[in-house]
Amino acid sequence: MKKIFSIFIFLLCAGTVFAANPPRVNKTLPFHKGINFTLWLDGNEPHRVANFGRQDFEDIRSLGVDCTRLYIRFEEYSSGEPDYIIPDWLWKNIDDAVAWCTELKMYMIIDFHNDCDGDSKTRPDVEKILTKIWPQIANRYKDSSEYIIYEIMNEPHFRSGNLEADISKWNKIQGKILKLIRTIDTKHTVIVGAESWNSVTALLKLPDYKDYNIIYNFHDYTPMLFSHQGASWTIFKYLTGVPFPYDKNKMPPFPKDPGAKDLRWDYDNYERDSSENVLCKPLDEAVKFANKRGVALMCNEWGVSMQYADNAERINWYRMKAKWMDDRNIVRMSHDYKDLFGIFNSPSHFETFPQDVNVELIEAMGYKMPQGVKPRSKNWMETSYKNGEYVIYKDGVSKNTLCNPWLKCVRKNEFTSFGNKPDDNGGLYISVPSAEKYNAFMFEFNKSYDFTPFVNKNLCLEFEVKTTQKNFRLDVYFMDNLEASMGKKGFEWRATKSFTSRDGLNDGKWHKVRILLKDMKDGGAWNDLEKKWYNGEGLFNWNRIHKLAFDFIDGLTEECCIRNIVVK
Template sequence: MKKHITLLLLILLLPCFSCAEPSETDIIDEDENKTPVILNVPFSKGVNLSNWFLADREDDIYKQKYTKKDFEDIKSLGIDVIRLPIRFYKIAGNAPDYLLNQSFFDKLDYALDLAEQTGINIILDNHSYFGSNPFPAQYGEEQLTKIWQQVALHCKERSDLVYYELYNEPDGNYMRNNWGEMQGRLIDAIRKIDTRHTIIVGGYDANSPGTLKDLPVYDDDNLIYTFHFYEPFLFTHQASDWTLLENVSDIPFPYQSDKMPECPPELIGTGEWGDRLFIDYPTKGTVAAVKNSIDQAVSFSKSKNVPVFCGEFGVHMYGVDNDQRCFWYKTVYDYFEANDIPWTMWDYHNSFGLFKEGGSYRFEYDLNVPLLEALNLNIPQSYISGEKPSIVFYDDNIAHGMKDASWGGGEINFEDTTSPSEGEKSIFWKVGSEWSAIVFEIWPTINIEEQFTAGQALNFDIKCSSQVNMQIRFVEYQDDSQPWRNTFLLTDDMVANDGSWTSISIPLDSFEETGAWDDIYYEPQDLFNWKYINKLEFAIEGNEDMIDAEIGIDNVTIKKSE
């Protein structure tokens, strides 16, 4: 069964904080000799989540790195699609079957469940073979075919929110000569198993918009054609340490001769990806040149009556003025908007992301607001009102940017479903030692000084089968400092010991510095700093009476006192 696909017309960029909902429009082919075709892409604005499944080993994919709360946060920005890069070739088994383990599919199902629960489209992007790992002509097509057939078989009953992107940025001479036909065979292999889900296809030369025209006409009307956009490269990739431009910075966009730095001496003679970028910048570093390059995708879409989609575009945040970075994004966004091109920017986190340079990538306070404005994304209310946001540590799952670093043995389950205080899960802890702790480790560190100054409190629900004597403490981390601890002692009179839940609220100013442990103990010196919190610990120290106690912990959040 095939379906027609329709392009969404995005609402014109508004100079305000809110983002209007896109509306649908029919696009009629300009060639009057052709039968008008209705094209439909049911998403408009998105991000890549590159630091989740883009791993060289399956064991390195941390299943709960992103949670439902993360997906809800992303959606609240006005985003309706996530592109999920997956390094399939690294996590598949060996020839001849190239099997993907069930444990991998369990992790993938978790991501797909989050997307479907929150109503976000999700693209499974085969992010394989690039850079120092060129496409293996001897077995590459067989490997891709068997991988995609497994994925299609596993996902064919999923909702239409799921998409298959066959190959990220095919490159090199072999792909230049063979990719178009190979892509057609991969489409056919998937369609033998899954005739319903939309497939995303693209050209060679790293998904260059100019190579779309060289693709054959595929006999499938359930396709979206993708391209990537990073032009002018000298601007978008300045200060990137994986290119020749590591020591290049302050490139202006658009080109301004009086603000243009000199080409570094070490780049002289390096050619296309070095000094040539400087030589060509007066013509390539213009708004007109950006639009002309995107026009290649626009022309292809109109001539073939097929939808196009920009799967990656962006500017490296280091070495560039943020105002100029945002101007480039607004220029590209406006032109995508004018030509009905949906997109997923590279990236959400990391150096091409939506967050401020030098921050901790925290949604609560690190979003780059001018960049959100440039992309006509919604700005969270807390950024507008100035109200200090809540900081979640646990709400059915450990929050993004945190991990379990518990110690001391015993039985610990962060996904206990037997009797949560709220929601679906809570933490179950059967204490195994008089020296043990439930630990939320945050990396990079989190700054909660503003929450402390605003008089917020640490809130959590707890239950225990015995009397309680527990240290609740924040631990800081700085390169040139000891791991100072701020502690509150939770005692038996504060918690019911009959196994029922008790809600606890501890004002942050009730915590007191209790020294530091760094191989040896350091006495308190009033040096604890709320700006660099590395851990939150629920610790039992030297209390034999709590061995074998069964403890539940849920809804751990710093928020305004109620």
Template sequence: MKKSLFTITLLLLMTSAFCQNKLPFTKGINMLTYFESWNKGELPNLNKHEEADFACLKNMGVEVIRLPVHFENLMEPYATGKIYDIVFERLDKVCDWAEKYQIYLVIDNHSFNSEEEDNNPPSAQFYKEHLEAVWSQVAQRYKDRSQYIIYEIINEPKGKGDVASKWVKIQQGIIDLIRQYDPERDIVVTGADFSSIDTLVKMKPYKDPHLIYTFHFYEPFIFTHQGATWVGKEMIDLEGLPFPYDKNKLPELKGNTKGSWIQWQIENEYYQTGTEKFINSRIKKAADWAKKNKVRVWAGEMGAKTWIDSKYRLAWINATRTALVKNEIPYCSWGIDGSDGFLTSDKAGLIFPDDIDKEALEAYGFTMPDKKLSEKTRINITSQKPYLVYDGLLGKGCSKICWGNINEIRKDRSYDYCFSISYPGKQSGIKLNLPNKISGILGKDPQSFSISLSVKFTDKSQEFNLNLSDADEGAELPPWNITVKIKASDYKIGEWITVEIPFSRFTESGAWSEKANKWFESQGKYDWSRLCCIYFDFDDFDNKKADTIYIDDIVIKKM
């Protein structure tokens, strides 16, 4: 009897030890451009997702969400100061939704992620100061949250500068800092040089049982990033590279790709690296290291570009997912949307879940969401529920481009964040791109809708054109505009006022096509089904305007 009890106890201990090396999730997604801001002080699209999206993701089989947060641009002073209150308020909601739907949430510090910072990274000392500032605040705020909340110290520590040589010590210091507030929270750690497998397997694990070791997987890089504009001029011209390798289907190299390092890799390595065998061997390398060191490992990013030939892209995704599952390594696809996600393309205007590419979704290991849950996420415009375009934050599915003397500022208590347009300035504008869904809604009966915005003029000389613009599809389908002029002389000066304009008041005003590089006079061809953006034109070529215009609370309403 005693021997039996001893055997059972030993088995339980062995099982417990084995389970400790397993993560409580197997697959998930990165939730992109939600808490990401590429400019200092500029708020990200914090309205991009809502609770219904989390219910949808859970139904699809998502077990973990990695949430990239550009903390460095969302602190005052930059990178080392206090995290903005509004960022924490929205992050609190995301934590609530994750816990409610029992989805693990990795708060990923995605700072220093620009091309410039990749090539010229901050010093190790600045990294240290930034990480101390971020994690002293985050750990104190979320220390009492459930174990569904996980911290990731930083995304892809740089392989240049003095960061790489000092990274192990810096990371240990941040682990110790977090443990002062949160002793048992899971923390994601990684090696330097962009979280590569090769750097990971050289690491000596830290003496902390609550760590998750991560790597990112985009191998072979020349396949997954072919055509990417941010990798270098040689990669831009590469297209049609097949996966798996097939000598008879290799593309004819052109432009900057000819004679480059990419050509060398294709001719000398790709016959080996462009195979399922190679992918499995690389992922097995990480798995073997984890087993040897009795630690948990996770592929925090994996994916291939949406513009790659779909048969090759799907073959790569399936091969990579299969290798990860075989080696018992959980993974996250790099995005729902974006260049590696599972929407139909990376173009602006697409939204989740309306524009899901079913084949890509299933290749990543997920299933289509329940129709009733999907319906709850969809954009609709009623008299009781207008569509929010901008209220200091962009509305769901919107993006923006600003030029000239345009800023986003905190002006007063009732309008914390708003656009400011300063004069003098010959050319200034705001382009608010709308989700494709909007044109479908408005196109059915455009005359029953209006646009409303809050404006504060500060000088009677001020005026601007408000345009609703079609998509630019070149000379055959120019971006026709319909326009209304809004003049300060029609309103009170120095006070916030609400301007509501029925769509019936807009008149066609021609089109400038960037693609055709040509101006088109009005032809009565405006097409509501091609509406893609709201465009504010503040041009002042005659230098007649003065002071500042403020704009906020832009909504589309059902009248």
């Protein structure tokens, strides 16, 4: 009671008291609040999907989440022009998520995602891409359960210089794609959104699509000066330490950097823009507009980056926004799960459910932590040991391990991916379609581990590889964490084993490779701070291992496949 009273007094003093009797959306959906899986298949790193599994879906469901949204870069993962064919490995991952959500009775939004960085633009010819891809999606999932929802496209933003023309253009394109989907699938709900990054202002200019199985959607990160302070991909990167709500005594000085000039309006108007009246007015307008059209309303992205915002103020922002949307019957989907806007105490991607969840944040969002869930092990050696071997990658990345490729494919529309092939017996493998010189595929452990017992027991690193690359050179190396153990920054010393075409691994067949750990040689270190290579100095140490790399020294023009990576 004391805590609740203190919160009330704080809000009262800050001039932020929840409005009474706001307008409510008339149409109610069977789901109300959810969490986005932002890194699931977003960007040019589809390997990250291996870091998500059924357990993650079960975890958010246990909080009371009744809907999730999967960010999928269909365009980038497709075959490209002219047909934009979706590959089998992508369908496999979506199919799994569809099955899990159906079993868990949790709604799932299939989101056609796109590049939304601050300097990005939506392609002028996006209509032809959507026209090719959406029939593939609709045909595949038209007979799936009612738990599946389509979202035509995330945050369109043509940025032609004529906003009204851009809004009109997008509204017409969206209408055409909606009709196209309906020629295939009349069952599933479709989410429509507005131009200008799904802004609520542009939402009010959406046409009446005469389809009552749709949801109007907008995104809400207001005030951006608070939610995106310091965000490297925005103009707000120049300012940190912004309080919420506005507090004159806490406001940082205006930044001196010349690039910050575009922040002047946001900075000077922050007191007004962080007030309840200003923040709630667009919500009320959107509610009235949705009711006029007889459709449901949702905000499928809202959140605050944890990187620079004060934790207590960030939690307060979530509490206020959640209540405002709940009072108006607006469905809400927080952005995101395990990243800067996530529900954990840090965005390290190694945070573990349930012990690392930001409990106060979860409660502010209207969820509850499940009871009786035991803390999960964060020790890779404990969680990876199965059948006499320590798994790094086998039908997916092992727990407490992260896949980090430093790869740039040499051909258009190629990405490092996970998938199945008929001769794999259903097993997953890592596929590198092509790569530039010195590109590497890395596995990072959640902390440094002592491999000395492995070396002393004559254990081996074992993996399988397949390629037809004519001039094939592969360096396999463990990297130690000198910074963690000695405080010397910039050095990650390597123990290396090199393979070339002479080893006969490039005949297009799977080959099992076994490397005795103690036979791996001191391979030097690349100092990224100095951009300089250092030859081995005898400083590599097996007691502080934190990475394993597969480095394509001469690059690849032919596919290289790797699977079943273990220490045994």
